[in-house]
Amino acid sequence: MSINYETRYASSPQGVKAYDTNQLRSEFLIENLFESDKLNLVYSHYDRFITGGVLPVNKAIELLTIDPLKAPYFLERRELGIINVGGTGSVTVDGTEYVLENKEALYVGQGNEKVVFSSKSSNSPAQFYLNSTPAHKAYPIKKIGIKDVEVIELGAPETANARTLRKYIVNSVVDVCQLQMGMTSIKQGSSWNTMPAHVHDRRMEVYFYFEIPEGQAVCHFMGQPQETRHIWMGNNQAVISPPWSIHSGSGTSNYSFIWGMAGENLDYGDMDVCKITELK
Numbered sequence: 247m248s249i250n251y252e253t254r255y256a257s258s259p260q261g262v263k264a265y266d267t268n269q270l271r272s273e274f275l276i277e278n279l280f281e282s283d284k285l286n287l288v289y290s291h292y293d294r295f296i297t298g299g300v301l302p303v304n305k306a307i308e309l310l311t312i313d314p315l316k317a318p319y320f321l322e323r324r325e326l327g328i329i330n331v332g333g334t335g336s337v338t339v340d341g342t343e344y345v346l347e348n349k350e351a352l353y354v355g356q357g358n359e360k361v362v363f364s365s366k367s368s369n370s371p372a373q374f375y376l377n378s379t380p381a382h383k384a385y386p387i388k389k390i391g392i393k394d395v396e397v398i399e400l401g402a403p404e405t406a407n408a409r410t411l412r413k414y415i416v417n418s419v420v421d422v423c424q425l426q427m428g429m430t431s432i433k434q435g436s437s438w439n440t441m442p443a444h445v446h447d448r449r450m451e452v453y454f455y456f457e458i459p460e461g462q463a464v465c466h467f468m469g470q471p472q473e474t475r476h477i478w479m480g481n482n483q484a485v486i487s488p489p490w491s492i493h494s495g496s497g498t499s500n501y502s503f504i505w506g507m508a509g510e511n512l513d514y515g516d517m518d519v520c521k522i523t524e525l526k
C-alpha cells in the first residue's frame with residue numbers, strides 16, 4: 247500500500263498539563279511524513295485538518311480517499327494546499343499537469359476527483375507537503391509561484407528572531423474556504439520563530455520544520471501561554487498546535503518551516519499576541 251493514515255484526537259489544555267514527554271510527542275508530533283513512494287497522512291480532529299507528505303521516487307502516487315472521510319474521492323468535501331520542498335515534480339489534477347519547482351505551491355479546490363503526484367527525476371525527487379481541510383465551495387485550482395507570494399520581513403538580529411515570512415495560500419492571493427498556508431525562513435544568526443508568541447483560539451495550526459541542517463534541531467514550544475511545554479524536533483517533522491496553544495520555536499541553527507491553519511475567519515492577522523515577559 248502506498249497510502250498510510252493515522253488519526254489524532256483533540257486534547258484539552260487540562261489534559262495536556264499532565265502529559266509526559268512520550269504522550270506529548272505521540273499526540274502532537276508528526277515524525278514520518280516522507281517515505282519513498284508513499285503518501286503519509288495524519289487526520290487531526292482539530293478542525294479536521296489533514297497533514298501529509300508524498301515522496302514519489304520510482305512511481306507516481308495518487309491521493310486516494312481514506313476511510314475516515316467516507317467519501318468516494320479525497321476532495322469531494324475538501325480543499326488541498328501543496329508546497330513542494332524537494333526537486334521538480336508535478337501534480338496532475340483530473341488530467342491537467344501542474345509542474346512545481348522547489349518552493350512552489352498549488353491550491354486544489356473541492357470537487358477535483360483525481361490528484362496524482364510524480365517527480366521529474368528519481369535522483370532529485372519532489373517532496374510534496376500537504377494540508378487539507380473541509381470545504382463548502384469549489385474554488386479554482388491555482389499555482390502559486392515564488393513571484394506570487396506576499397513577503398513580509400519580521401523581527402531583528404538583536405532579538406534573534408529575524409525572519410522572512412511568505413504568504414502562499416491566503417485569501418489575498420487565492421480564493422479559499424478556510425485553509426491558509428505559508429513559509430517562514432529564519433535568517434542566519436537568528437533562531438526564534440513566532441516570537442513574540444501568539445494564540446488564535448479561532449484556528450488550529452500545524453508547523454512543518456525543514457531546512458534544519460544535519461546535527462541540529464528545533465525546540466518547539468506549545469501550551470497555554472502560562473503553561474508551556476516543549477517538543478524537540480528534527481528535520482522534516484511537523485507538529486500540531488491546538489487552537490488554545492502557542493506555537494513558537496527556537497533552533498540550534500536557522501531553518502525554515504511551513505505553517506498551515508484552519509478554523510474561524512480568513513484574517514491572517516487575527517492573533518492574540520502574548521507578552522514575552524508573561525510566558526511561563
Ligand SMILES: O=C[C@H](O)[C@@H](O)CC(=O)C(=O)O
Nearest residue numbers: 409411430439440441451505
Ligand atoms: O498565525 C500565524 C503563524 O503562526 C505563522 O505565520 C507565524 C510565523 O510564521 C512567524 O511569526 O514566524
Ligand SMILES: [Zn+2]
Nearest residue numbers: 444446451493
Ligand atoms: Zn499562529
